[in-house]
Amino acid sequence: MPKQPPLLVLQHTTSLSIGGIVRYRIALDSTNGHHVKSLLFRVRNTSPIYRNITPGSGPWKIAIALVRNPNKVPAAPDLIPSLGCAQVSNLEAVVAHPPKGQDFDIHENEWELEVMSEMVLHPNWVDVKVEVFAQLIEGSDYNDEATAISIEKLPQLVHPRLITCQYKDTAAICGATYPSDKQGNEIEDRNLHLVVLTHGIHGSWLDMLYLKEQIDAQNAHHGRTVTLLTDTNHAGTEEGIQMAGQRVAHDILQFTGYCDTEKGKKTLTLAKTNTTTRRTVSHVFATAKADNTDDDARSGETGDNTHKHDDNTIHSKNNNDTRNRTAPTVFPRRFSKISVLGHSLGGLINIYALGYIQEKTGGDFFAQIEPVHFLTIATPLLGVGFEHPWVLGYALTLGVIGQTGKDLSLKDRSGNKASGASSVEALLPLPECELDTSPEPLLVAMARPGSVSNRALKKFKHRTSYANIDNDMAVRFQTSTMMGIPTFDMDQFFSPEGASTQPKRNLYASAVSSTLALLFPGVPSKKKLLEALEAPSPIVVVSHVEPVVGPTTSGDGEQKDPGTPTTLKTETSATSLGSSHSSSSSSSSKSTKTSSAGSSTTKSKSRQELAEMVAQGYHTNMDWTKIGVFIKNEAHVQIIVRRKWYNLEGWKCVQDVVERHDFS
Numbered sequence: 001m002p003k004q005p006p007l008l009v010l011q012h013t014t015s016l017s018i019g020g021i022v023r024y025r026i027a028l029d030s031t032n033g034h035h036v037k038s039l040l041f042r043v044r045n046t047s048p049i050y051r052n053i054t055p056g057s058g059p060w061k062i063a064i065a066l067v068r069n070p071n072k073v074p075a076a077p078d079l080i081p082s083l084g085c086a087q088v089s090n091l092e093a094v095v096a097h098p099p100k101g102q103d104f105d106i107h108e109n110e111w112e113l114e115v116m117s118e119m120v121l122h123p124n125w126v127d128v129k130v131e132v133f134a135q136l137i138e139g140s141d142y143n144d145e146a147t148a149i150s151i152e153k154l155p156q157l158v159h160p161r162l163i164t165c166q167y168k169d170t171a172a173i174c175g176a177t178y179p180s181d182k183q184g185n186e187i188e189d190r191n192l193h194l195v196v197l198t199h200g201i202h203g204s205w206l207d208m209l210y211l212k213e214q215i216d217a218q219n220a221h222h223g224r225t226v227t228l229l230t231d232t233n234h235a236g237t238e239e240g241i242q243m244a245g246q247r248v249a250h251d252i253l254q255f256t257g258y259c260d261t262e263k264g265k266k267t268l269t270l271a272k273t274n275t276t277t278r279r280t281v282s283h284v285f286a287t288a289k290a291d292n293t294d295d296d297a298r299s300g301e302t303g304d305n306t307h308k309h310d311d312n313t314i315h316s317k318n319n320n321d322t323r324n325r326t327a328p329t330v331f332p333r334r335f336s337k338i339s340v341l342g343h344s345l346g347g348l349i350n351i352y353a354l355g356y357i358q359e360k361t362g363g364d365f366f367a368q369i370e371p372v373h374f375l376t377i378a379t380p381l382l383g384v385g386f387e388h389p390w391v392l393g394y395a396l397t398l399g400v401i402g403q404t405g406k407d408l409s410l411k412d413r414s415g416n417k418a419s420g421a422s423s424v425e426a427l428l429p430l431p432e433c434e435l436d437t438s439p440e441p442l443l444v445a446m447a448r449p450g451s452v453s454n455r456a457l458k459k460f461k462h463r464t465s466y467a468n469i470d471n472d473m474a475v476r477f478q479t480s481t482m483m484g485i486p487t488f489d490m491d492q493f494f495s496p497e498g499a500s501t502q503p504k505r506n507l508y509a510s511a512v513s514s515t516l517a518l519l520f521p522g523v524p525s526k527k528k529l530l531e532a533l534e535a536p537s538p539i540v541v542v543s544h545v546e547p548v549v550g551p552t553t554s555g556d557g558e559q560k561d562p563g564t565p566t567t568l569k570t571e572t573s574a575t576s577l578g579s580s581h582s583s584s585s586s587s588s589s590k591s592t593k594t595s596s597a598g599s600s601t602t603k604s605k606s607r608q609e610l611a612e613m614v615a616q617g618y619h620t621n622m623d624w625t626k627i628g629v630f631i632k633n634e635a636h637v638q639i640i641v642r643r644k645w646y647n648l649e650g651w652k653c654v655q656d657v658v659e660r661h662d663f664s
Contacts, residue, residue, distance in 0.1 A: 004140075006040060006133035009163050012155035013046075015125040016062065016117035018234040019204035021173055024155060025070075025166035026132060027110040032161050034097065035142040039163075040133040041066055041091045041113055047127045049086035060084065060126055061118040065645055066091045070112040074533055076526040077645050082118065085126075116643075120202050123235045130155070134162055174205050174212075174231070176255070179223035193219075193337040193372070194256065195227045195663050198248055198353075200344025201237040201404060203642075205229035207343065210641040211654055218658040225663045226335070228255055237345060238402030241442055242435070244345075245352025252338075253357065257331035258365060264331070267360050332368050339373035339663060340460075343640045344475060345404065347379025351446050352435065355453030359433045366459050373661050374460040378468055378639050380479045381618065382611035383443050384408040387476035388507065393607055407442045410610040412603050414439040440602045444610060447617030449550055454617060464625040464661070466653070468635040469493065469540060470504055473514040475636060477628075482615040485626045487543040493630075499540065502632060510634075517634035521646045532648035539656050541628040550620035629653055 014022060028036055043064050051060040064080040080089045096108045117126055136142055144161050155167050179192075195215055197208040212227045219225035232247035250259070250268070258264045342350040354374075357365050385393025385408070396405035434452050438445040446453040457463065467480035469490070478484060494504040505513070524532075602610060618624075631638045631649045638650040 003138075004136055006135045007159055007162070008131060009039075009134045009159040010130070010132040010155055010157055010165055012130045012167075014128050014130070016115070016119070016128060016170075017123050017125050018117065018119050019174065019206050019231055020117035020119075020126075020170050021206060021209070022115050022128075022130075022170065023168045023173060024113040024130065024132075025110070025168075026113065027106055027164050028095065029162055029164065030106045032142060032144075033095070033106060033109060033163075035136050035140045036095050036134045036162060037137040038095055038135045039093045039111070040135065041093065041111075042088060042131040042133065043080075043083065043091075043113075043115060044088045044129040044131075045083045045085050045126060046129050047085040051085045055121075057122045057124055058119050058126070059121070060124070062126055062128060063116045063118055063643070064089055064091070065112075065114040065116075066093065067112045067114070068093060069108065069110055071110075074526075074530055076529050079523045079645055081521045081523060081646065116206060120204060121235060132163070134159065174209060174229050176226055176228045177216075178226055179220075190334045191224060191336045192334045193225050193339065193663050194252075194335045194369070195225060196230060196248075196252060196338065196340045196350070197227060198230045198340070198342040198346035198350050199233070200342075200346045201401065203237065203344075203346075204234050205231045207637070207640065207642045210644045210647075211341075211657065214654050214658045215663060219663050222664050228252075233349070238404050240403030241345070241348050241352050241407045242403075244349045244404075246356055248349055249353040249356040249360070252353065253361075253365070255333075256335055256365075256369065257333045258361060261331050263361070263364065335369050337370045337372050339371075339375070339661070341373070341375040341377070341657075342379060343377045344379055344636065345408075347376030347381065348407075348443070348446075350374070350376075351453050351457060352442075354456035355435055355446065355451065356433050358456040359452045366456065371456075371460040372462065373663070374457060374463045375466070375657070375661070376464075376480070377466040377657075378472060378475045378480055378636055379465065380408060380475045381443075381465065381482050382479040382614045383410040383441075383607070384475070384479065385410070386607040386611045387478055410441040410443055410607055410614075412439060412441060414603065441610060443614050444602055444617075447614040449617055449620045451617075457618075458622055462625065462661070463622060464627065466627045466629055466639065466657070468639055469628050469630045470500075471510055471513070471631060471633060471635040472639075473507070473511045473634075473636065479611065481626050481628070482618050482624070483612065485541055485543045485628055486545060488541045488628050493540070500630065514634040514636065521643070524645065524648055528648060529645075532651055535649070535652060537652045537656060538629050538631050538649065539627060539653070540630045541626075543626050543628075545619070545624045545626055547621050547623045548616070548619045627656075 010024075010026070012024075016022070026039070043062070045060070045062055047060050051058065054060070061082045061084050064083060066078040067075045069075060078091045078093075080091070083089050093111055096105070098105055098108075113130070113132075115128055115130065119126060142162075144159065155165050157163070157165060197205075197212055199205060199207040208229055212229055215225065215227050228251070230248050230251050232251050233244045236247070237244055253259050253264065253268060259268050340350045340354065342348070354371075385396060393409050396409035397411045399405055435442065435445050445451060448454060465481060467477055467485075468475070469477055469488075472480075477490070484490075490504075492498050494500045602613070605613070629635070629639055631653070633649060635649075637643075638647045639653050641647040641650040641654050
């Protein structure tokens with residue numbers, strides 16, 4: 001008797017851009033599931049094959065993960081780390097049949113298929129086709145005809161009596177969701193804690209997704225935490241910290257409702273222009289392909305419905321404006337607290353954004369929403385270059401990664417109308433704030449005691465920096481710890497008697513290993529997955545650093561008396577930033593004079609001296625908790641678990657973040 005061909009039971013066509021992700025929760029039907037021997041999950045990257053040779057406009061790749069019984073721990077996935085254009089992946093899942101005489105257990109036969117875009121450089125679209133086939137057992141008497149359930153832009157169930165499907169699109173997975181009870185009803189709590197997560201350069205909100213999901217899980221029991229992944233800088237992180245910071249600031253102000261206040265409407269006239277010109281992922285997914293003739297075939301990221309059928313389930317938690325879906329319209333929209341966390345460049349973007357919010361709202365924002373935790377993870381707080389070969393710093397000053405590279409290299413801004421704005425000014429005429437008028441390096445201006453960013457940072461109850469001790473090619477230890485951790489001896493740690501399990505790598509070896517890890521991510525074995533669950537914490541040192549006593553300040557953080565410059569004690573002598581601050585209420589002539597003075601004191605300094613000045617500013621009247629993390633392999637993306645199944649060594653670090661900090 002010839003073998004029965006597999007039955008097509010589900011099909012779906014969609015398109016994914018930067019930050020795009022979809023998940024399908026597939027379960028066998030309790031009545032007819034015993035007819036199925038195995039399921040075949042077929043995923044195609046249907047984008048034209050020639051796009052494989054144009055990675056600069058993509059890259060045009062997707063990553064795939066198939067997890068059996070995802071609610072159980074441990075759940076070992078089948079992984080396809082990179083699927084290029086015109087390529088197809090086939091993953092087979094064998095059905096677990098109970099012993100004879102026992103009922104079929106659907107809970108042992110459930111899978112989650114995740115398809116994720118790996119596009120980061122340009123907001124193009126990867127076309128994806130997902131199909132699921134059922135191979136029936138030999139001699140099966142299942143002969144139900146295909147009765148396709150077709151719901152526009154959602155997965156199509158061809159044999160709804162065999163499987164069920166719960167589908168989530170990008171907005172449902174990454175969008176902010178308000179706490180709800182077991183029945184799904186929103187909890188009317190007026191003391192919500194907003195946690196903002198910001199990705200780094202050439203990243204997307206997918207980089208912070210694992211962290212978001214862990215924060216949500218850790219705080220689900222009290223129902224007061226709302227996590228907001230910022231997506232306004234997708235494909236725009238090279239345009240400078242100024243522009244990126246203003247976008248994140250508008251993201252926060254819009255989400256909390258400040259833009260809808262009378263003062264917000266007057267002072268933040270660019271809010272709507274900003275979100276229209278640099279569209280967020282949720283807006284892009286809602287409007288993409290609208291003028292395309294093949295819209296229906298390429299969609300799947302739109303819709304706003306929950307669909308049900310008698311014999312199957314297709315749940316689409318699509319809410320393309322999830323951020324404001326259930327939020328009240330009046331500022332502060334039940335938020336009483338705010339915490340801000342940034343990875344890599346995202347930490348610097350957040351510092352600028354906080355200063356921008358402080359100035360544009362005149363302090364009203366932080367008067368109503370209490371700043372609690374400010375966290376940076378592997379963030380180059382002092383810039384990049386003074387710990388790297390000189391050629392890297394020189395390349396950054398030339399604009400290798402745009403205005404952002406110039407900002408990171410501590411390049412003087414003399415002659416710039418507005419840092420980062422010249423190349424795109426016609427596209428997005430962003431308003432300026434105090435930080436943009438100084439000709440000194442932007443990182444120096446943000447750290448200067450009395451600046452709007454510095455004042456905003458002081459308002460937070462807790463400031464924490466996580467830093468990779470080694471194996472981070474992009475962000476070295478000194479810059480991410482602001483000149484080290486007083487209680488940590490690097491030489492002792494890597495000595496034969498030290499705690500390190502491997503010798504310290506030189507920069508070039510770290511660069512090679514990091515590049516290979518990013519380009520060719522290894523697929524971890526089930527053994528490695530189990531080891532990661534039991535692995536010790538990578539946290540090596542936790543040190544509370546007391547503030548350096550500086551000039552006295554008023555209640556709102558404004559500097560009152562320049563006082564005597566202080567010096568931060570580091571491995572090398574640091575130069576004090578002084579106090580050349582011009583408040584937002586000062587006259588333009590005073591501001592210009594102050595900025596010129598700042599420029600004259602920084603223009604002739606080396607990159608090392610400038611970095612020390614920045615460190616001095618962040619330690620003046622500010623205490624920090626500094627945490628050193630040691631990850632054996634490429635650490636820059638491991639530390640935040642950029643991809644859940646590939647960055648296992650960072651799991652315990654993320655666990656430390658969510659358990660150490662109270663986001664209730």
